[in-house]
Amino acid sequence: MEKYSIALLPGDGIGVDVVREGRKVLETISNIHGGYSFSFTEFDWSCEYYAKHGKMMPDDGLEILKNFDSIFLGAVGYPGVPDHVSLWGLLLPIRRQFEQYINLRPVKLLKGIQSPLAGKTSKDLDFIVIRENNEGEYSSIGGRMYEGTDMDMAIQNSVFTRKGVERVLRYAFNVAQKQGKRGHVTAATKSNGINHTMPFWDEYVEKISHEYPGISHDTVHIDALAAFFVSKPETMDVVVASNLFGDILTDLGAAIVGGLGIAPSANINPEKKYPSMFEPVHGSAPDIAGKGIANPLASIWCTSMMLDHLGQPESAKAIIDAMEDVLQEKEVLTPDLGGHSTTEQVGDYICEKLRARLG
Template identity: 75%
Template sequence: MRNHSIALLPGDGIGVDVIQEGKKVLEVASQLDGGFTISFESFDWGCEYYSKHGKMMPDDGLDQLKQFDSIYLGAVGFPGVPDHVSLWGLLLPIRRHFQQYINIRPVKLLRGIPSPLANRTQTDLDFIVIRENNEGEYSNIGGRMYEGTSQDMAIQASVFTRQGVEKVLRYAYQVAQKSGKRKRITAATKSNGITYTMPFWDEYIQKINAEFPDIETSIIHIDALCSFFVTKPDSFDVVVASNLFGDILTDLGAGIIGGMGIAPSANINPEKKFPSMFEPVHGSAPDIAGKGIANPIASIWCASMMLEHLGELDAAHAIMEAMQDVLEERKFVTPDLGGIASTEEVGNAICKRLYESMR
């Protein structure tokens, strides 16, 4: 029997609440499927760990995580710990050390959730954003000079490499080729205002496009593309973007499918040389942590994406169907979606539906 080892990093705030529900769903899915098992190990790394030890994880943290098949992260961030400390101390080192150069965020309207966009249905809102995850605008190159004086200045450099750009573009084209839908790539750019990196990006889009003549390709400026996410979301199949532009687009994507509490993401090492990491898009929301009102849907959707990545397609599909069945019934939904159910009640309802569909 196949066994998948998963490192649990609940992290901070509501990360603890939602990962608990996702873990329950994964356990039920594995028990009912019968073809695989899951072993978990939990790590208490995050901002609370930082407050005690002065670092977000131990010095050998990455070595500890390397042995696992997947990493399941809740959220990172807490008042008193600057965002650049929490992110650069845990999340970003994991993404980069494990070469998780692909970030996948589906923009898919689930059954039972109305879109804020008027008259838009599941058919209209069903595409994927693939974001370059390791370089681009989030490269850690730059610095401060003359800090605290009238000449205070900061410089931040973007880094676009041929290897990094080609890998994310080729991956996006391969996804579009297999999608069975529109077979269309939409690439975000800003080459009319950013002089070097964006024309470089555009150039490699054209080169990779030549390898996939069956894929229709559009290159659209990021400002216009944000508008089109709202006005014509039905025109997209696979959207590919640099690190910063992908980050912006995917938060907008979360908004048009119902909110941040729904949106999942995957940080993928396609070669499976290292573990991939799955995390909800939402933050740690410390103001509602422990109150039992956080929406676990994004975390549970991440669990489905994790199983799909691990090759457990039937269980991944069953989780998605059970989750949407519960949402559609409207009996167990959290306050952010207009309901009164608790985080735990939503998780339990999805587990129950899984039992009914898979036994």
């Protein structure tokens, strides 16, 4: 029997609530399947940990995490701790040291959810955004000069390397080849306004495309592409973007399929040299933490993505099917989706649907 080791980082606020339900789903489906199991180790690294220790995780935190099969993160963020502290103290070190250079965000309208885009159905809204996750516009190169004077200035440098660009593009073309609906890659750019990094990016899009003669592609300016997400999302298949552009597009993608409250993400190390990390996109929402009203669907969707990465695609699909069963019935939903059920009740009901489908 395969046994997967999972590091749980519930984090702050509702992260604790939703990770609990995600773990419950993983335990339920592994018990049904019988061919694999999980061992969980929980860590309290969070903004609360920062308040006590002056850092988001121990000095040897990455060394502790590196031998797990996957990392399951809830959410980080709490009033009084600046966002850049939680980001650069926990999330970015994990993503970069573990070479999680692929960020996956499905833009998929689940059955039972209504899109804010009039007339669009689950057939129209079903594509994936692949975001470069380790370099690009989110570098730590730059600085401030002349603070407090009339010459005050800030410089932030972008970093685009051949290795970084080629590997995310190859990943995108591979996904289009193996999983895409139309075998098409759309690359986000802004080479008409950013005159060094974006032409570099465009050049490698063309270069890598020649390795995949059966896959069509186009390169679209980010402003137009954002508009196309709204006006003609059914034309999208696999979208690939740099770190900043991917960050923006994925939040827009979440908005057109139900909002950040149900949006999952995966930070992938494709070679599996290091663990990959799975996290819902929503924030820590400390104002509703512990009240039992947080929506656990994004976290549960993350468990599906985790299972797919671990080589259990049938189990991954079963979780999505169970979620759609619950959404279409509309009987057990949290308040943000118009229901009156608790976080725990939704998690329990999805487990019940899994047992009905697979047990």
